[in-house]
Amino acid sequence: MTENFIPDSRELFHATCAGVRFTRPPFWMMRQAGRYLPEYRQLKEKYGFLGIVQTPEVAVEAALQPMRRFDFDCAIIFSDILVVSEALGFPYKFKDAGGIMLERKIRNANDVKEVRKNIGAIRERLSYVADNARLLHKELPKKAVLGFCAAPLTLASYMLEGEGSVDFPALKTFAKESPELFGELMDSLAEALAEYLKMQIECGVDGIQIFDSHASITPEGKFDEMSGQWVRGIIQALDGRTRTIFFAPKMSKRFSEISTLGADIYSVDDACKLSELRSCGGQPYGLQGNLNPDLLSTSTPDEVSKKTHEIIADMSMFGRHIFNLGHGIKPDAKIENVEALCSAVKNFK
Ligand code: 1CP
Numbered sequence: 155m156t157e158n159f160i161p162d163s164r165e166l167f168h169a170t171c172a173g174v175r176f177t178r179p180p181f182w183m184m185r186q187a188g189r190y191l192p193e194y195r196q197l198k199e200k201y202g203f204l205g206i207v208q209t210p211e212v213a214v215e216a217a218l219q220p221m222r223r224f225d226f227d228c229a230i231i232f233s234d235i236l237v238v239s240e241a242l243g244f245p246y247k248f249k250d251a252g253g254i255m256l257e258r259k260i261r262n263a264n265d266v267k268e269v270r271k272n273i274g275a276i277r278e279r280l281s282y283v284a285d286n287a288r289l290l291h292k293e294l295p296k297k298a299v300l301g302f303c304a305a306p307l308t309l310a311s312y313m314l315e316g317e318g319s320v321d322f323p324a325l326k327t328f329a330k331e332s333p334e335l336f337g338e339l340m341d342s343l344a345e346a347l348a349e350y351l352k353m354q355i356e357c358g359v360d361g362i363q364i365f366d367s368h369a370s371i372t373p374e375g376k377f378d379e380m381s382g383q384w385v386r387g388i389i390q391a392l393d394g395r396t397r398t399i400f401f402a403p404k405m406s407k408r409f410s411e412i413s414t415l416g417a418d419i420y421s422v423d424d425a426c427k428l429s430e431l432r433s434c435g436g437q438p439y440g441l442q443g444n445l446n447p448d449l450l451s452t453s454t455p456d457e458v459s460k461k462t463h464e465i466i467a468d469m470s471m472f473g474r475h476i477f478n479l480g481h482g483i484k485p486d487a488k489i490e491n492v493e494a495l496c497s498a499v500k501n502f503k
Pocket of ligand 1: 183184185186187188189198203230231232233234235236253254302317318319365367482
């Protein structure tokens with residue numbers, strides 16, 4: 155425990171990832187920039203979502219909005235996992251009814267070839283994300299700036315289904331009926347994503363988060379075969395040059411399947427007690443999470459404060475904990491609840 159040294163947010167983030175224990179954990183919230191903020195809704199009204207994402211100055215403004223209000227320790231660059239699909243030749247747009255849709259889906263060997271052909275163009279086509287990351291880092295020298303991407307499986311699920319899905323029929327059929335093509339697609343996505351993350355690291359991000367939002371569609375015991383091996387490859391390709399966080403919701407009951415990826419920190423949802431997960435498998439893992447995001451929408455500031463305190467207390471003797479939600483904040487989250495969360499973390503003793 156470091157009694158005399160008061161770290162800034164960036165130092166707190168790095169030291170925590172490295173296993174140094176402080177009075178309180180560093181904290182941020184998944185989807186901290188977004189629709190629950192009136193100032194984000196205004197920005198979106200003016201520029202549209204893709205307009206925000208593709209204009210570095212505006213994207214930085216979106217990422218800074220929650221930092222001004224809540225002074226989190228980490229800022230995440232404002233972008234989307236699907237920008238990579240677009241750069242690989244499969245653009246997306248917003249449906250009138252809400253949600254996203256790809257203009258073209260992966261169907262056959264030609265489509266998989268098309269993905270491979272585009273890997274070399276990743277850096278150039280996503281140079282607006284590089285500008286965005288550089289600018290954000292410059293604005294927030296004392297905060298930890300996080301970059302991100304999807305895990306290959308989660309990105310493949312959108313490129314195959316063409317939209318969000320509940321049971322992912324196209325992905326399951328493709329992986330089962332064309333295992334070689336599926337492997338080729340995953341190899342290409344992993345290569346493109348590693349290159350994309352390296353670009354973000356060169357722009358000064360302090361850490362990266364890999365979102366495997368759809369990891370739980372893999373049958374029990376098959377996570378590594380269908381997703382993990384490629385995530386591990388990406389983390390290895392980064393060669394320890396940044397802090398790595400791996401996020402997989404609905405996988406805490408299968409933690410031993412995800413905890414072999416070599417990430418510094420594993421981010422899990424609220425279906426588990428972090429201190430119990432930490433020692434699962436004998437080795438102490440770094441963990442991120444895991445307040446139920448629904449509490450911010452449906453609960454009171456007092457309850458949020460109590461639950462936040464409970465989670466931090468549960469992990470406080472171990473350290474290597476980044477406080478976060480179990481999944482992204484919802485658009486109907488109440489600002490006063492986020493404020494209660496922040497003061498509970500900052501005043502934790
Ligand atoms: O304003 C709006 O209506 C757009 C909603 C929105 C936002 C705010 C989308 C569309 N993307 C984002 C930004 C975003 N997405 C960020 C940066 C903002 C921040 O965290 O502060 C990040 C990290 C993401 C990551 C992302 N996009 C994930 C992984 C996280 C998760 O929730 O599991 C996923 C699955 C997406 C896809 C996506 N992008 C947008 C939507 C509506 C969706 C979901 C599509 C679906 O499955 O139906």
